[in-house]
Amino acid sequence: MSVVAPTDRYVVVVPVKPPAHGKSRLTGLGDDERRALAEAFALDTVQAAAATPGVDAVLVVTDDHRLAAAVRTLGCAVIPDGVSDDLNATLVQAAAEVTRRWPGAVPVALCADLPGLRPVELAGVLAEVREQVAAGRSAFVRDRSGAGTTLYAAAAGRFDPAFGPSSASRHEQAGAVEVGSRATSVRTDVDDADDLETVLLAGVGPHTTRACDGRATRSG
Secondary structure (H helix, E strand, O other): OOOOOOOOOEEEEEEOOOHHHOOOOOOOOOHHHHHHHHHHHHHHHHHHHHOOOOEEEEEEEOOOHHHHHHHHHOOOEEEOOOOOOOHHHHHHHHHHHHHHHOOOOEEEEEOOOOOOOOHHHHHHHHHHHHHHHHOOOOEEEEOOOOOOEEEEEOOHHHOOOOOOOOHHHHHHHOOOEEOOOOOHHHHOOOOOHHHHHHHHHHOOOHHHHHHHHHHHHHHO
16 A cells, blocks of 8 residues: 655535536525525635635636626636536636645545535544545545535545445445544534534525525515
8 A cells, every 4th residue: 555645735626517517405495596505505604614724725616607706706726517417527626726726735625515614624534534544545525414525535646536326335435444433513514404404503604694694584
């Protein structure tokens, strides 16, 4: 097994579907409400990632021009989604861009629907990632349901994500090491109304807070 020099430099890659097409499982909401929530989730995710110690940069991959403008105001870099029908190919392409712009940094793929993400917990996960990458391994964080993945990281030359159905098992079978088992905010993604209720009880970022306040106002 190859061993590489440990690094404390990471670039978090956040792929974001155009919010108008995301979060279809948040039932009972209108299209505008779903879009507002999907955008808020992404903004809170990238803002927390950008505030995490050890993160050199956040690279957002999206074709949504409004969202791109918003994340740039948070200090994040943006590239278009060149292969929008294939998330894993999108991430591999983004990892190549990380290598070009930030040589030596480890690309870290992070889901865009973590509105309760806490920088201190993400920093703890990156400390675990550091150990695995130094040993020549990839790492992943299993989502709260146990089946999915919220984070995948590997050195640029070994970066081979397997997001999709049963991604946690597929990452494990490919030799990735599970990390972040206690990092609740890194594991709690939002796919449906139950997930949203869970993350709201735990606490969310300012964008999701405002979006949910708007929902409450309209419903009142």
